Amino acid sequence: xxxxxxxxxxxxxxxxxxxxxxxxxxxxxxxxxxxxxxxxxxxxxxxxxxxxxxxxxxxxxxxxxxxxxxxxxxxxxxxxxxxxxxxxxxxxxxxxxxxxxxxxxxxxxxxxxxxxxxxxxxxxxxxxxxxxxxxxxxxxxxxxxxxxxxxxxxxxxxxxxxxxxxxxxxxxxxxxxxxxxxxxxxxxxxxxxxxxxxxxxxxxxxxxxxxxxxxxxxxxxxxxxxxxxxxxxxxxxxxxxxxxxxxxxxxxxxxxxxxxxxxxxxxxxxxxxxxx
Amino acid sequence: xxxxxxxxxxxxxxxxxxxxxxxxxxxxxxxxxxxxxxxxxxxxxxxxxxxxxxxxxxxxxxxxxxxxxxxxxxxxxxxxxxxxxxxxxxxxxxxxxxxxxxxxxxxxxxxxxxxxxxxxxxxxxxxxxxxxxxxxxxxxxxxxxxxxxxxxxxxxxxxxxxxxxxxxxxxxxxxxxxxxxxxxxxxxxxxxxxxxxxxxxxxxxxxxxxxxxxxxxxxxxxxxxxxxxxxxxxxxxxxxxxxxxxxxxxxxxxxxxxxxxxxxxx
Numbered sequence: 001x002x003x004x005x006x007x008x009x010x011x012x013x014x015x016x017x018x019x020x021x022x023x024x025x026x027x028x029x030x031x032x033x034x035x036x037x038x039x040x041x042x043x044x045x046x047x048x049x050x051x052x053x054x055x056x057x058x059x060x061x062x063x064x065x066x067x068x069x070x071x072x073x074x075x076x077x078x079x080x081x082x083x084x085x086x087x088x089x090x091x092x093x094x095x096x097x098x099x100x101x102x103x104x105x106x107x108x109x110x111x112x113x114x115x116x117x118x119x120x121x122x123x124x125x126x127x128x129x130x131x132x133x134x135x136x137x138x139x140x141x142x143x144x145x146x147x148x149x150x151x152x153x154x155x156x157x158x159x160x161x162x163x164x165x166x167x168x169x170x171x172x173x174x175x176x177x178x179x180x181x182x183x184x185x186x187x188x189x190x191x192x193x194x195x196x197x198x199x200x201x202x203x204x205x206x207x208x209x210x211x212x213x214x215x216x217x218x219x220x221x222x223x224x225x226x227x228x229x230x231x232x233x234x235x236x237x238x239x240x241x242x243x244x245x246x247x248x249x250x251x252x253x254x255x256x257x258x259x260x261x262x263x264x265x266x267x268x269x270x271x272x273x274x275x276x
Numbered sequence: 277x278x279x280x281x282x283x284x285x286x287x288x289x290x291x292x293x294x295x296x297x298x299x300x301x302x303x304x305x306x307x308x309x310x311x312x313x314x315x316x317x318x319x320x321x322x323x324x325x326x327x328x329x330x331x332x333x334x335x336x337x338x339x340x341x342x343x344x345x346x347x348x349x350x351x352x353x354x355x356x357x358x359x360x361x362x363x364x365x366x367x368x369x370x371x372x373x374x375x376x377x378x379x380x381x382x383x384x385x386x387x388x389x390x391x392x393x394x395x396x397x398x399x400x401x402x403x404x405x406x407x408x409x410x411x412x413x414x415x416x417x418x419x420x421x422x423x424x425x426x427x428x429x430x431x432x433x434x435x436x437x438x439x440x441x442x443x444x445x446x447x448x449x450x451x452x453x454x455x456x457x458x459x460x461x462x463x464x465x466x467x468x469x470x471x472x473x474x475x476x477x478x479x480x481x482x483x484x485x486x487x488x489x490x491x492x493x494x495x496x497x498x499x500x501x502x503x504x505x506x507x508x509x510x511x512x513x514x515x516x517x518x519x520x521x522x523x524x525x526x527x528x529x530x531x532x533x534x535x536x537x538x539x540x541x542x
Contacts (some may be wrong), residue, residue: 018410022411117322143319144323145318145363146319154411171442172317172439172442174507174508175521176317176507177318177507240445240446242480243511244512246533247512247513247533251537256541267516271520271525272525
């Protein structure tokens with residue numbers, strides 16, 4: 001599904017002391033089947049707007065032929081939401097005493113998804129996020145922070161949406177989990193043609209998987225670019241420079257010509273070749 | 277009685293459901309005035325350990341902080357020993373100033389001292405512009421800072437943070453660590469960002485209900501294979517140094533890039 005933002009605005013409490021600008025005059029096109037990243041503050045609003053939970057203050061969002069505007073009527077909101085999976089970082093549902101199984105079943109019911117083999121589909125939904133079926137009978141409020149994130153992703157994947165929107169998904173994850181999801185997202189993109197929108201400031205996670213990066217500053221789209229953006233200095237006005245980039249830049253600055261790598265193993269080989 | 281600033285955990289057993297033990301005879305001592313990072317794979321009990329230190333859960337064994345046993349009777353006294361800030365701790369009041377004031381009013385501190393402490397924090401962090409702002413209007417960095425400060429302002433002996441330094445930018449992080457240091461508040465930092473372990477003196481790595489490894493930061497990081505088997509990575513410069521050492525290009529671990537580069541390209 002192609003997603004187009006046309007002059008998109010979302011501003012709360014306009015012209016009051018509590019005015020908060022989330023998005024201001026944002027124009028962009030997210031191609032179908034891409035992995036894109038948004039870097040900035042308060043961007044959970046993108047999920048709410050694309051799901052038509054909240055409406056734009058001005059401008060529009062186009063999802064294929066469907067147009068979401070401030071005033072436009074959407075005939076079948078459910079049909080729209082079935083195509084989109086939004087994993088938000090909010091922790092409202094952390095305290096539910098439901099089991100994971102019920103949570104998955106409820107979600108499928110809400111989105112009218114009827115698998116031919118329910119038991120297998122439940123187990124598969126967990127398997128894809130790296131959890132075994134012993135989790136089915138665990139209560140949501142006994143899960144750890146990372147486990148809960150995985151369950152939330154399973155809850156979205158279980159109704160097979162076309163677009164995934166993930167907010168700060170990899171924050172507070174250890175290295176192994178991040179590696180797992182990096183591979184999973186690439187698989188979802190390449191094999192299942194999913195469009196994935198990552199709202200994230202975890203640059204090392206984004207390095208190898210993103211097709212496009214959008215930097216939003218104070219609601220405005222500051223600039224965008226492909227993977228090469230990670231080597232550009234202007235990005236680091238808005239976000240902390242990852243160690244590996246800082247190191248490479250320092251070495252180059254000292255006059256040693258080494259190539260840029262985002263993988264530490266490759267960097268070590270490069271240093272070895274250069275020093276020897 | 278001599279004032280001993282330390283944490284002693286002895287034969288700690290804890291389970292949420294009486295079947296699967298999160299901690300099975302955990303023993304650990306944090307020596308006087310030493311800061312600590314707690315690391316480990318996901319769901320290994322990092323947050324649970326903080327809840328136990330905070331006295332939220334009942335357990336078997338013993339946890340003693342600064343000579344005070346963690347239990348219901350000592351709840352009041354514990355608040356001065358340790359403050360724990362969790363990921364899902366939410367704000368109570370509306371504006372930054374009130375949030376800072378609230379935690380002090382809560383433990384019966386006199387208004388003049390409250391004013392003093394807020395001024396002190398204001399000057400140290402240069403947050404004059406923020407003080408009268410609504411908490412919802414702040415950026416994630418500022419929200420996290422205020423959240424941590426609303427506990428640090430109590431000036432407890434220990435402050436434990438549940439993976440919150442992740443949300444701070446480098447400048448604020450360093451400022452906060454210096455502030456804690458100047459107030460003699462000892463940091464216990466649960467972290468998944470391995471770069472942050474370099475800020476603390478000791479590491480406790482949890483796995484399967486016990487300590488997989490603990491000790492001085494660099495000694496623990498030297499066990500590269502064990503940490504990687506647990507799914508953790510090493511801080512970038514430590515990882516790089518260890519690998520380059522294997523190649524025979526350098527002979528020790530460097531913690532700053534200037535020294536590393538100087539010794540590589542001699």
